[in-house]
Amino acid sequence: MNKLVHSIADAIDDIPDGATLAVGGFGLCGIPEHLIAALKDRGTQELTVYSNNCGVDDWGLGLLLANKQIKKMIASYVGENKTFEQQFLSGELEVELVPQGTLAERLRAGGAGIPGFYTPAGVGTLVAEGKEHKSFGGRTYLLEQGIVADFAFVKAWKADTYGNLVFRRTSRNFNPLVAAAGRVTIVEAEEIVEPGELNPDDIHTPGIYVQRVVQGIGYEKRIERRTVRKD
Numbered sequence: 001m002n003k004l005v006h007s008i009a010d011a012i013d014d015i016p017d018g019a020t021l022a023v024g025g026f027g028l029c030g031i032p033e034h035l036i037a038a039l040k041d042r043g044t045q046e047l048t049v050y051s052n053n054c055g056v057d058d059w060g061l062g063l064l065l066a067n068k069q070i071k072k073m074i075a076s077y078v079g080e081n082k083t084f085e086q087q088f089l090s091g092e093l094e095v096e097l098v099p100q101g102t103l104a105e106r107l108r109a110g111g112a113g114i115p116g117f118y119t120p121a122g123v124g125t126l127v128a129e130g131k132e133h134k135s136f137g138g139r140t141y142l143l144e145q146g147i148v149a150d151f152a153f154v155k156a157w158k159a160d161t162y163g164n165l166v167f168r169r170t171s172r173n174f175n176p177l178v179a180a181a182g183r184v185t186i187v188e189a190e191e192i193v194e195p196g197e198l199n200p201d202d203i204h205t206p207g208i209y210v211q212r213v214v215q216g217i218g219y220e221k222r223i224e225r226r227t228v229r230k231d
């Protein structure tokens with residue numbers, strides 16, 4: 001039952017080249033930054049990554065991108081990363097753009113054991129190419145597949161050693177979905193407590209979805225784009 005791993009390096013040690021990886025966070029909010037940095041240092045290659053976005057040039061998943069460790073990126077937004085643009089235009093990086101709601105539902109479906117679902121999002125666009133179309137009630141829908149990744153990286157505010165998780169404010173975005181969608185879910189938490197210390201009503205992800213928990217130390221908590229009033 002105790003899922004505590006004593007170091008971040010140990011937590012990611014068995015991720016092989018060519019793995020599929022789901023990563024929580026939204027922009028730079030709630031990203032598992034220490035797990036990502038450790039994977040960069042490990043040098044794991046040929047990754048297929050599912051995430052809302054690919055970080056920025058020098059932070060988050062942008063670190064893996066700059067190190068050319070990502071083979072394919074499945075994301076809903078890619079507008080803050082110049083390295084991403086360069087690799088995509090040069091053909092080094094394969095990209096699949098997914099509507100944000102569809103990406104969220106694909107992760108949720110995969111975590112729930114649902115292999116596919118129909119959605120109207122993307123009908124009549126490039127998103128629809130090569131996908132099954134079906135009509136319900138006179139409206140056309142696309143068949144989208146659920147996502148189950150080999151590994152998942154999640155950032156939690158609090159966790160207990162059994163893997164029960166609490167997310168704080170906006171970081172409760174893609175993290176719960178990603179936690180459910182990984183065959184092996186690895187969590188870095190700002191605070192780790194003993195079982196029974198978390199109020200059951202406050203738990204967002206139950207420990208059944210989590211295989212490893214590691215303590216994260218020192219969070220920068222960047223603001224992705226700071227806007228101030230001009231006098």
